[in-house]
Amino acid sequence: MYALMAGQEVCLLPEGGTPAPARLDEAERQRPRWVWADTRESYPPLVAAGRRVSRCHDITLTESLLLAHDGRYGEARSAEAAHARLHGLPVPDDADGPAARQDTLFEPERLRLGPAELAEVLHDQLRRIEALPEPGRFRLLVAAESAGALAAAEMARDGMPWRRDIHDALLTGLLGPRPVHGMRPAKLQALADEVTAAFGHQVNPDSVQQLVKAFKGAGLAIRSTRSEEIRQLDHPAVRPLLAYKELARLYSFHGWVWADQWVREGRFRPEYVVGGVVSGRWATSGGGALQIPKVMRKVVVADDGWTLIVADAAQLEPRVLAAMAGDVGLAGAAGEIDLYSALATSFGGQREQAKLAMLSAMYGGTSGDAPKLLAVMRQRFPDAYRFVEDAAKAGEDGKIVRSWLGRTSPPPSPRWRELVAGPDGNRAARDRGRFTRNFVVQATAAEWALAMLAVLRGRLPEPARLVFFQHDEVMVHCPLDLAEPVRAAVTAAAAEASRLLFGGTPVRFPMEAVAVSCYADAK
């Protein structure tokens, strides 16, 4: 049973029938799959009112996946656009595109689809999905993507526990007391002064130009001011400069100003963007939730009487590669908890060598020992090797590639085609090859994680809450006495995701969940 939400209107949509008006409560009792143009618009008000729904079909996210599968990149993906295309009408720009934001004052009110039109678009999408070569997989992708949108809205509401008092103490300890606006914190200023003293003249450590010039004046030519390069130098400014860089980033990215903006009522509430990365990983539109530095983890503390269940999938990407490629040898190693240790004997007994070989295969690495290790991989794990090589070759040839469930890479840009035809053509081709090589693995890993999240969300006992999701890691906040059931739910969700994507693969996807009161204790 589908239930439609078009603006304020709610309708029930029986299989093959037409939408009939209904009340929200009445519709929800049928446990329907909710259909709406955009979860980001329709769901937050429900969540704010204390409601949750179990599943949905997000028209916009689905349209985006379908267009991409068709090799159509950059076309408007809103429900209104999908409806317009269906009827050969002029297609409106996406409302959230940067171009559409200009002149909003004079733009006409955004066209909204009514229930009948929304149903039309839904049926069109379902029909297009059935026409795909792997409709079952794509249906799973659409369901997982839509469930992700629900989870993202809920997490934005629930938020990750964030102790401002601990945060403030951490910042004060590292930087000195919070400064008045426009000033550097005391310890940061002291380091900047040390840098200046070391050069014998005023140097702003935030300025790349000034640093390059200052080091040049000291007889040290540098190509960049990256920490790794600065670290190699023999100069009294090096120590305070490196310390400055580290603390300055903490201050500006996750300092007091950031907390004022993003932490309220003891919760950090980031804005996730589902499908924000072409590979299907989530992005964030503010708050930098996916870049929280590890030193900040001690600030994330469960409420009294509650606990944090933290879990991440171990070595997800090589396992996904093993499962996708159907590589028997690699799948054997991926049947172990530590995949890299299991591979070590194949790579001269060194775990690190095995890890580097796998990463090089998935990222297209070629430096250092990579060529040698890749040659070993080609021999020992030919199916996995060929799988990523084929993806790279497709990218170099300007073709699109797809994830396991059918998420599709963007086609090359016209600019890329120009470059490939030009003098640096090989370079451009190889760059894209690395992208498509990585895409097939990263996108499928994202699918596994999304499926796991969707299953876990459905299995959490009340009042446990998902509070964080980062590529291959989840965090649940729950009362202490639910720690075991939640841990079990995580394990079960990982197993179910593996089954949903890969059926009876011998590859294991270990996902161990630990109960901690503080995030910093999770690893």
Added chain:
DNA sequence: AATTACGGCGCC
């Protein structure tokens, strides 16, 4: 004054 591009670095 406001916007855009770049270097750098945090996370996976």
Added chain:
DNA sequence: AAAGGGCGCCGTAATT
């Protein structure tokens, strides 16, 4: 000769 994928966000510098 060497060449690793994906992001977001800051401050500075360049551009309008």
